[in-house]
Amino acid sequence: MTMTQTGMLHRTTVLEKSFGVGVAKVFAAWADLDKRSQWNSPSDEVVIKYTEDDFSVGGKDVSLCLVGDQILAEVVGVYHDIVPEERIVYTEIIKTGEGFMLGISQVSVGFTATEAGTDMVVTLQTVALAGGEIIDEVAAGWTASMGKLEEVLAG
Amino acid sequence: MANLNTGAPTQIDLGFHALADATRRAVIEKLHEGEAAATELAEPFDMALPSFMKHLRVLEAGGLISTRKEGRKRMCRLERAQLARLSGWINAYEAGWQNRLDRLDAFFKDGE
Numbered sequence: 001m002t003m004t005q006t007g008m009l010h011r012t013t014v015l016e017k018s019f020g021v022g023v024a025k026v027f028a029a030w031a032d033l034d035k036r037s038q039w040n041s042p043s044d045e046v047v048i049k050y051t052e053d054d055f056s057v058g059g060k061d062v063s064l065c066l067v068g069d070q071i072l073a074e075v076v077g078v079y080h081d082i083v084p085e086e087r088i089v090y091t092e093i094i095k096t097g098e099g100f101m102l103g104i105s106q107v108s109v110g111f112t113a114t115e116a117g118t119d120m121v122v123t124l125q126t127v128a129l130a131g132g133e134i135i136d137e138v139a140a141g142w143t144a145s146m147g148k149l150e151e152v153l154a155g
Numbered sequence: 156m157a158n159l160n161t162g163a164p165t166q167i168d169l170g171f172h173a174l175a176d177a178t179r180r181a182v183i184e185k186l187h188e189g190e191a192a193a194t195e196l197a198e199p200f201d202m203a204l205p206s207f208m209k210h211l212r213v214l215e216a217g218g219l220i221s222t223r224k225e226g227r228k229r230m231c232r233l234e235r236a237q238l239a240r241l242s243g244w245i246n247a248y249e250a251g252w253q254n255r256l257d258r259l260d261a262f263f264k265d266g267e
Contacts, residue, residue, distance in 0.1 A: 007241075008241075009241035009242060009245060011242075011245050011249075013249050013252075015249075015252060015253060015256055017256045017259070017260065019259075019260060019263050020263065020264075021263045025263065026259075026263075029259060029262065029263070035262070038262055039255060039258040039259040039261070039262040040255055040258075040259075041254075041255065041258065042248075042250075042251025042252070042254050042255060043251065043254055094248070102244055103244060103245070103248065105248065120256075122252065122256065124248075124249060124252060126245055126248060126249075128241040128242070128244045128245045128248075129241075
């Protein structure tokens with residue numbers, strides 16, 4: 001893990017999972033929005049609401065990560081390569097609700113049929129960008145500083 | 156910002172104050188290369204060491220550097236808060252993916 005002075009941090013992570021169901025079912029859980037909506041949330045508290053859905057090469061889907069009515073993030077997925085029951089390669093572009101870029105992840109999903117069912121390997125190649133949070137903090141810092149300056153001038 | 160009522164400076168305010176000076180910004184640039192002794196950092200500047208040490212204290216108060224004694228030297232290093240923020244984001248993102256896969260497993264086990 002290295003940090004450049006250009007405000008980027010890169011990391012690659014491989015996640016492996018085996019399922020006791022066939023490849024067709026596992027692939028469908030990604031391809032079919034109704035099915036994907038049922039599992040594709042990072043936690044129980046976060047509700048994913050899709051506003052666009054196009055599971056095809058070159059297609060794009062857009063989702064909002066919601067906790068209550070607060071938008072944690074907007075995720076744009078762009079599909080680059082889809083081979084049914086074999087692989088899906090797409091990018092997730094993650095921004096804050098205000099539209100500041102947090103990071104981009106290339107997600108490569110591979111499916112292999114096994115005797116027991118399906119092995120799935122998800123490789124995440126992520127770049128975190130010094131975007132939203134830092135810009136928010138800078139803005140908050142300036143607001144506070146300006147507020148204090150006003151107090152000083154008024155005093 | 157909660158401190159607006161109390162007037163106490165926050166870490167962000169101190170950080171801005173620390174950055175509002177060319178000498179202190181130059182120190183930060185130098186520390187990107189790694190930890191360095193205060194005397195070594197002071198060398199390029201035409202000022203008395205006590206004055207330079209004041210700049211280091213401002214940087215430390217702003218959370219931008221940390222210092223430690225090593226024998227007679229005071230060693231300074233950059234506090235890479237930005238790095239911590241970025242790796243924090245990636246950690247949360249990857250943990251979220253692990254949860255997604257667990258939920259997918261539960262989805263199959265529940266018979267869809």
